[in-house]
Amino acid sequence: MPDLSLCLEALSAVTGCNVQQTTALSQLTPQDIVNIVALKEFYKQEGFKELEYKSVGTLSLRDSDDMDLYSAPPALKEGPSTAGPDASMRATVKVNPQEFFDQQYDYDFTNVKDGDKSFMRGSEQYVRPCGWSRVALRVVGKYDGGEAWLGTGSSAWPVSYHGNNMDGTSGIILARKESTAEEPGFLDAAAASLTTGETRGRGVYSTPDVKVAEKYCKKFKSQVDGNTYKVVLQNRINPEKRQQCQREGYCVVYVPDDANDVQTRAIVQESLRPYGILLKRL
Template identity: 75%
Template sequence: MPDTRLCLEALSALSGCNVEPTGGASQLSPQDFVNVVALKEFYKQEGFQELEYPSLGTLSLRDLDDQDMYSSPEALTEGPSTAGPEQSLRTTMRINPEDFFHPQYDYDFTNVKDGDKTFLRGNERYVRPCGWNRVALRVTKRYDDGDTWLGTGKDAWPVSYHGQNMDGSLGIILTRGGSAADEPKFLDAAAASLVTGETRGRGVYSTPDVATAEAYCKKFKSKVNGKTYKVVLQNRINPEKRKDCQREGVWLVYIPKGHNDVQTRAIVQESIRPYGLLLKEA
């Protein structure tokens, strides 16, 4: 496993919060963490300034890294805090690394090349994150329906990657099935998008292609070693909850208008489950 401090910096970059270690109970589970990351992006797209989340309170949706997108939180350095006014606006998350990470399932894909090899998860192609170092998250035995979703069989959920900055510009939903190459269905969906909100792509985006996620990923400069990293979340996505989008290789968890915070959080929680934090030197 990479240096724990580096992993906390990566979590901080993804969430826009100060993620600090604790020897006690974690404020957030890995599922809560992906909920926060996904919901912050969704509510920001909707034009909101804040997000309320249980155990954390009010989270600002301002992008505090606009002036320096490669900065990591000062709170992760040792010694007296020198955080500026922008850093002080960040919410602090406290996690117990032993409870949050699962080193037994770490896998370093940095020098792995799959070539023509094909891998499946849930009978769908799994594009492994070659070139990335995966830090496993502790998610086994934490869901009421067991761990089948995390397996390799036909009942497992397919793999998706969350690049954080993926949003509604990626295209409308193909509500009637098919693909963008399936012209009649695509044109029907395009026409429908002019009159219905359901095809406008309102929700949380992810992709089965790690290269696509990389194009939209967050970067940060580590205060641990001075290197710049890219960071992506590796998840499993409920095949019954996702929708295909106009752009090939993009999936959407659709959130209908009129849903309140609790309903929206429930949709994300039953649709996307995280299991890996991916790091790669930029």
């Protein structure tokens, strides 16, 4: 496992919180991490500027590249909303490393090259995160229904990677339609999206390819060693909840127009389960 302080910095980068170590109970679970990242992207896509998350507080949805973890960016009040920032400090949350991380499943892919090797998770190809180091999250025994979702068999969920800025605004648009009867309308919508740049599915995006996720990932400069790192979430995605996008290499979990905040969070939790944080030193 990389230095613990570096891992906490990575969590801070992806959540926008100040994540600290504790020996007491964690305020965040691994599931909370992917919830926060996915919901922040979704509500930003919807035009909001903040997210209220239980156990964390109010989180700003403002863009921040090359994040300085030790600055005090503005947080925002009661959300989602369109209010502007106030002078609040970044939310501080604490996690217990013993109950949050699972070192036995850490894996260093930094110098791994798979070449023509093929790996499967469920019935789909698993593109391993070569070039990255994986910090495993403690998720075994945390979900109902056993661990089949996390395995390698036919009932396992496929692997999904999540970069912080995958909010559907970069042409990651429209689910692929299976019915040929819907194809003309789909083509019209796709053509419109090329000219307006606004057409996109209302939902949470991810990708089975870590190289695609890397394009959208969060970067941060570490005070542990002075290096800059990229960070990506490695998840499993429920194949019954996601749809493939027309743009190859992307998938979307749709959120209905009439879904409220509680329902939106439930959709994320039913669809995405995290099991690793990936780090790459620049």
